[in-house]
Amino acid sequence: MLALDPPSGARRASLFDPLKARIVLLGLFVGSMWVTFLVSAALPFLHLTRHGVVPRTPSGLQGVLFAPWLHASLFHIASNTPGLLVLGWLCM
Template sequence: MKTSTPDSLTAKLKSRIVLLALFVGSMWAVFFLSVAMPFLNLNEHGVVPRSLGGLQGILFAPWLHASLGHIAANTSGLLVLGWLCMWPDIAGFWRATIGAMLGAGLCAWLFGAPYSVHIGASGLVFGYGGYLVARGYYTRNLVSIVVALVVVSSYGLSMLFGVLPIYPGVSWQSHIGGVLGGVLAARAGAGAASRVRMR
């Protein structure tokens, strides 16, 4: 059984802080670029439902935001929930990120209104929430269960209303897809961990 030394814990903290700062910071960098150079029309590269070219938004949409308020609102969720996804290992963060991006993007592309453009990282935020709650269910690990309960108590109500089509201009399709992608990522992660234990 491995025990973490203070040095190894410090190294883990630093690597996670740097990764999360670069990840979220890159979104802010793109936002400031779009403000400074509006002629680039970066937000047009979001998800455009049932358009072949609109599929590019599955990759680009999380880095595109309509306003300062939009990216600021997503940043807190990205930082808090993204941080929780990084433990016990960084692979969980990438698993949740990929699952949320694919789920949010595909659902927006399949079910979004014609000629609409879906942008923003809220699908990732919802995906991280779905991943953390589902991870507690699938792993039955005490720490993961506690984290899941904290997420439900802190974000549950806003996530519930966020997946309902009640707010004009809000991509509830991305939110639902993000949650589904996060849940599937947690299921895949739990399956991979069980296979490792069985070897």
């Protein structure tokens, strides 16, 4: 081992830190969608669906920001999750 080589433990830890950060970030995003869905399903009186996209209304544009967290049914969010995980990972 040369004196200029960094210790193998320090080098290995630095390689995996960005990977862990990406996994945590993607997990938090997908988890926040599921938590929002579960809260919306458990507490329907909150009417979270009113924050979705409403066509042809200026106030409906807020839905562009909130639409990723709003899903109509369990099948809808379950169908979107695998694609989001794959495409989210590729984007990172």
